[in-house]
Amino acid sequence: MEFDKVEPGPLLANINSPADLKKLDPNQLVEVCDELRDYIIETVSIHGGHFGASLGVVEMTVALHYVYDTPKDLLIWDVGHQAYGHKILTGRRENFYTNRKYGGLSGFPKRSESEYDTFGVGHSSTSISAALGMAVSRDLSDEDKKVVAVIGDGAMTAGLAFEAMNNAGAMNSDLLVILNDNCMSIDPNVGALKEYLTDITTSKTFNKVRDEIYDMLGHFKSAGEKMRKVASRLEKAVTTAITPGGLFQALGFKYYGPVDGHNVDTMRKHLEDLKDIPGPKLLHAVTVKGKGFAPAEREQTKWHAQSSPFDKITGKSLAPEKKGPKIPRYQHIFGDAIVELAEEDERIVGITPAMPSGSSLWPLMNTFPDRAFDVGIAEQHSITFAAGLAAEGKKPFAAIYSSFLQRAYDQVIHDVAIQNLPVVFCIDRAGIAGADGPTHHGLYDISYLRAVPNMIISSPLNEQELRDMMYTASKYEDDAWAIRYPRGEATGMDFRKEFQSMEIGKGECIREGEDVAVLSFGPMGNYVIEALDDLEEEGINAGHLNMRFAKPLDTQLIKQVCQTYRHIITIEDGTKLGGFGSAVAEFLADKPYHIPVTIMGVPDRIVEHGTQRELHDEVGIGPDGIKEQVRKVLKTYSLNA
Missing domain, CATH: 3.40.50.920 (Rossmann fold)
Known part of the structure; x- marks a missing residue:
């Protein structure tokens, strides 16, 4: 595609690094945010890319680069879907149109791309662990720098995030975690943590008391050491007693929030205050995924990413209509087939780690809501959960991306294979994944699964074979079975509706x-x-x-x-x-x-x-x-x- 030039606004046009951003008065930051949001919308409307997540953190991104001395201070983005504004403010605006294109900018933060990208990310929930490692390295080297991790509430559901927080709280290293709470990952978040965060953001009593405490503590800044200690104990005692933030405080973090993540002045002031507070801290910022683009705010899952051009005002697709019948994607073939199989076999259940749309488990969730489970961003749990279901006579189909299954390799071996449980792994995005790049290519599943006993590994040539492999696997009770298929369109063949058994191990x-x-x-x-x-x-x-x-x-x-x-x-x-x-x-x-x-x-x-x-x-x-x-x-x- 030829370069369709997107003109930045007058302030953004002069920002080629965070140093340029810092030259502005604080009262100009609202205009910078508006221009940055418009630039993201217009560029993605032409060239495609991830969308809603970056729109939701515009104010946060501007405030972070305004307050902190990046790249000396280290800023770690979780996942990276939310880092478009970060890339634009750190010298990549002119090349941003190449984002996710062959030979162009990566769709995610990438260490080899920029000194501002402190840690490469593609999969979720790594930011706090990486940030803690960087903070401890700083302490060992006696360096003067701040470390900030930005993690979404969806990514916070993963065990890795809590392992890191538990460790960080115990080590008491100076570290700020910003919880970007928008109730979404790609699909709506699920689970107890989501309900917990909702309680925090809706508790009028807590918010009123918290604000009063925050104001009161502001008066103690110039007080002596004894008064500051009293104030700190008061804050901890009161917030732990009434609070939602008690979970994070129990892990050793000082909790601040929730705050409006779309008020750049509020974010700036909180970040300036928190820079002077030592130890592990968590700032809870409430945002809206897709903020500033009405279609994305209304349909947040749909607008997580866009691959084709669209009208930057209405959101209407501008892609030319394809002639002929629409070719289904492999995951849609899976989604339809598992519903048909489940209708005939009540033992069949479906499981996915936070990808009911991407892995097309929604048809089963809508048809048999009590037999389909989105367990959140918890790949390890999803596999052991499937093993538990299989141990009690159910037939679990675990729909999971190839590169996500890597995260649960121990569970595949320890909980499924060693016990010879007949879990069916429906491995989506197997092989080259495309624009998401190396973090999402599913290149290793054949190799890492071949080494595991009690495991069948298959891959269909076309839609018919995928359906028949799923049918055969649903009847098979002796081993686990992996069925791998790629991202994107299938062949478009006319396949028979009836399932047929496939002879195992025969080409x-x-x-x-x-x-x-x-x-x-x-x-x-x-x-x-x-x-x-x-x-x-x-x-x-x-x-x-x-x-x-x-x-x-x-x-x-x-x-x-x-x-x-x-x-x-x-x-x-x-x-x-x-x-x-x-x-x-x-x-x-x-x-x-x-x-x-x-x-x-x-x-x-x-x-x-x-x-x-x-x-x-x-x-x-x-x-x-x-x-x-x-x-x-x-x-x-x-x-x-």
């Missing part, structure tokens, strides 16, 4: 050929079909086997291939190390066939962001890469003939 021959056989795992087989069709027009006839299973392998089919072909090429949308291709090579290592194996997959390096097709082509596993590899192999044989 199929799609195309017979000569000399070279391509063994594909999962939807990458569609690239192979495209590539081999093109090669056929060149007079090259390679074979194609859709293997379906990485564990157990269809060893009988591989033996037949070895008896027919001279060379095997494997291809997968995952790391080459320890994946499907490695499984084939390992099987052949001690067999008498002595057939060469070329493994095509993602190389052993970090792959950045771009569209899925751009990144597949970059690492050589797109259709052109497949054609090139087949030609290369055949050329070798022709030279040796």
Whole structure:
């Protein structure tokens, strides 16, 4: 896409670093916020990107960079969906249109991109742990700098956040945590913590008393040491007695708030005060996700991110309408299929860690609300919860992103595999994830699950196979079963409505050929079909086997291939190390066939962001890469003939 220039407002146009921001009078910050919000809205309306979260923290972002001496003072954003304003204020405004584009700015804070990005984030709930590590490093080095972590109330539901707070409270290191409370992650937040924070923000008694205490303590600033200690004890005693902030105080944090996160003057004054208060502190700021853009405020889940152009006033999509039938995404195929399966089998339950929209569990939640569970941002808990359900005779389907399942690897081994419980892992966003980049690429699940006993690993070529794999897994009681599928549109095929059982560990021959056989795992087989069709027009006839299973392998089919072909090429949308291709090579290592194996997959390096097709082509596993590899192999044989 060509650069559609977005003109910043007059104040924002002169802010190329936080130092420029600090030159302004405090009474100009409201105008800066308005210009920053408009700039985000207009840029994303043209170029796409995450949306609502950054609009919700505009005032907070401006206040933080105005009060703190960044990058000397360390600012850590949790997740990073909320960091667009931060990027614009820290010297990246002119390149912001490249955000999430191939070769452009990352959609998340990234250490290699800017000295202001102190910690790389993509997954939630890491900010407090990282901030504590930085604060302790500062103390050990006897440095003079402040450390601030900004975490959302959704991210605060994760165990990692509370582990960090528990540790930080005990260590008593100087650290500020800002709780950005908007009742949302991507979907609405769930759980007891959400109810707890709601009680804080709606308690009139607490807020009145808190304000009075805060005002009173202001008069003690010039008092002696004894009076300050009395004031501190009074604050702690009263707030703990009446308060919602008692949870955080029990963890060793001084609690302040809730405050209006959209009042930049209020935020500035609180941050200035808190800079002088030592020890671990938590400032509770209440915000609205999508603030300042009415459609995003009304439909916060929908406007979490936008990939296509839209009208910056009405929110109406400006993308050209696609002709022909709409092609469903793989997660929607999953979402429809699990409802159909649940209608026939009352044992089936669905689980997702805070992604009912992304993983398409909403259809089951709407149809069988007592059999579908959003457990919040708690990946580890989701898997052990599923194991508990399976132990008592239920058939749990855990819908989870590949890169999120990494966080629950111990639970997969300890709680599911060792006990041989038949949990079904429906692994979404497997393979190259696209514009979200390296934190979200699901490249490692084949490798890390292959090492686990009592585990079936499968991947469908298309919609039909996904439905049949889910059906077969729903009837299978002996092992856990992982079904991986990518982000984005499926093939658009006409699939039969009826489910059919699939023979476990069996692939199929799609195309017979000569000399070279391509063994594909999962939807990458569609690239192979495209590539081999093109090669056929060149007079090259390679074979194609859709293997379906990485564990157990269809060893009988591989033996037949070895008896027919001279060379095997494997291809997968995952790391080459320890994946499907490695499984084939390992099987052949001690067999008498002595057939060469070329493994095509993602190389052993970090792959950045771009569209899925751009990144597949970059690492050589797109259709052109497949054609090139087949030609290369055949050329070798022709030279040796």
